[in-house]
Amino acid sequence: MHGWLAWLGVVAIPGRAFWDVDLYRWWATLALDGGRWPVLDDPWVYPAGALVPVLAPALTGARSTVDYAAGWSVGITVLDALAVAVLLRAGRRRRVPAGAWWWVTFQLALGPVAMGRLDAVVAPLCVVALAVGLRRPRVAAALLTAGAWVKVAPGALLLPLVVAVRRPGRTVVLPAAAVSAVVVGAVALGGGLSRIAGFVTTQGGRGLQVESVAATPWVITALVDDRVRIVFDTVLSTWEVTGPGTAATARALALALPVALAGLAALLVRSAASPVDVLLRGALAASATLLVVNAVGSPQLVGWLAAPVAVALTVAPDRRAWAPAAAGVLTLAALTQVVFPWGADGVVGGDPWVTAALVARNLGLVALLVGALRAVGGPRRVSRPAA
Template identity: 55%
Template sequence: MLRSRVALWTAFVAVHGWIAYVGTVLIPARAFWDLDLYRWWMWQGLHQGVWPVLDGDWVYPAGAVLPMLLPALVDAVGTQPYAVAWSALITLLDAVAVVVLLRYAGRPARDGAVRGDVVPPARDPAVGAWWWLAFILLLGPVAVGRLDAVVAPVVVIALAVALRHPAVASALLTFGAWVKVAPGALLLPLVLVLRRPWRDLVLPAAAVCAVVAGAVAAGGGLGHLTSFLGEQGERGLQVESVAATPFVLAGIAGGIGGEPVRVVLNQEITTWEIAGPGTAAVAGALGVLLPVALAAVTALLAWVRLRGGDRLDTAGLLARGALLVAVTLILANKVGSPQFVGWLAGPVVVGLARPGAGGVPSWRVPAALVLVIAALTQIVFPIAYDGITAQQVGPSLVLVLRNLLLVALLVAVARDLARAGRAGSRATGPGEEARVSAPAA
């Protein structure tokens, strides 16, 4: 059945239809609340001429206006019609991503485009698409009803075509960064596998940036183009963030040193944050830790690349490196919103579709971990979120378990990459048959 395209597309429609039903009919106020904010921003633009970025600072990059605007062209007044149109948009984007995945994941790399040894997939790349459907179902409404749902298929497409059309991948990831920042970080593993990074990565990325900046400048908003970079600075430590885990435990245990640890609502940005002794210091430290962590990840990937040389499993390094970058962005982030888990999907989808020399077995552990993380995240939000903000023991422990599994995922992926690097130092000699890849877990 897994090889049946009819079964795949039937499941695709069923999963996306169910999530849309949950978000637009069953629990719209809880599941798709953010969409009403998107609709309001676009209503202001269409009916009052006041646009995000063009007429003031905004929390999102300028490119986020485009996906928010498209459903508003259908209906910017009604909450449910906008949500239905948004769900249709995400379903269409996901469908395009599945088509591209099935078509390109099994194709050979373009000659001279990337370094290393590119191993074709050993089985039907549809395994990645099936896994993605399971992930969306387990993650629940935030897999569709958030801006991150726009960039998820963009990342899948970019990684699926990266070995054959790296310039297209670079342009897509850069566009994704102008929608929700995170996809831009995936340029780090991509640049390490390219033979001509200037032509195939830097120039396409610069072209996309020029188009976005030009469009904003034409609308009179150039002074607000980078405002999103400063909008996160005043945020506290969000209760769902991994760094908040010790404070969540302290809160349900009675506090720290006799002082209470509370979950409080930041009314300016409508997020729940943890407040108590040390929380402000941790939130401030994460602002420094995040770029340091990304630098460390880049150093690890560069080391693996150098050790592997021309015998490195390039497909495995790209997908696994992208997953390591994505989980690092979540772990070292003071925000930690549930939809961030969606960042993990693209690398795993493409990793399963084109696993490299290690085959699908080398992806069993990370793929299983991400599915469990997705399921626990749906319990965290929207199912048990009221219990978490009320600091109830059961829901809080579910959040703690989810966060610990994110740490375990980071360790597992970094371990496999480190093993690949050590194997690379031993894979020498022109007659060496073994390719350098992460071992099967």
């Protein structure tokens, strides 16, 4: 499967599938050969920890587009293999390793974007963190925090982890703080402390991305109304919708997302579900919240949904109850691949069939979020069980 995705990204359609990977190569070359380092010398759209995977292929000497993309693919394959190994070990008492098979199938359904973005680095970290979360919460907290310093999303999974484990201050907060201290200290030594939070302001100024759930009404309207246009943001290299109400919606979502996550945290605290359900269902709800209540909607973000489902199919006592979510997330991944990379030109060009696939995907994300929140809510917790 990874060979197929790598062939698509490195050989068949590199400009479409692995365009971001070549951008990573340019940043790495600029840093190692030109002495201009993201974060340390210039503001960056990503957290500082993203420098590690971006530099990794170039440190082997890969400078050409093909060599760097091949090295990137090898690195992602190794990380995913480790995640599969953890899933197999976690489910070793079961004859059919459903979670491991589902994880590989999901990546195939999502397509080359499952390998060709920074999210491909954090996805296996989330799988490992959730798989060991209740047995080794310190390890899980460190992995999720490290992932959050590459792409912010894994940090949201700390919410269900805090609620699911005992003594969260010692087992979650302290390891997370330690990892953050290491990152901040390294950036400070490099002279980039004043720019360490630059990714927050950079992302905060972006508009309504065309693939986002909130952009759906405008994407449909753009088919028949010239007042709504799909334009390319040259600064962030993304396609956005512009028209009446889009800017206000993007600003409202920036405020609504932290409120939605706070509401999810309250649901988790009040839930009477078992710790494993709080962790995994909470992780799925947190990931779906990040996708739905967000002005950003890049195709690779659907990968955030995979880790809790793969782990649940491996360790959850009620694996059959996860079957609808597992099938739904696979469908969402397949629809996403239709939109990107194969239908990318159709979205910005107003192709009705590709637009229909995008609308169906976004409606499915909303349905998944509603179902995840209902599963998290459950009966109210009256009192915490005694140790």
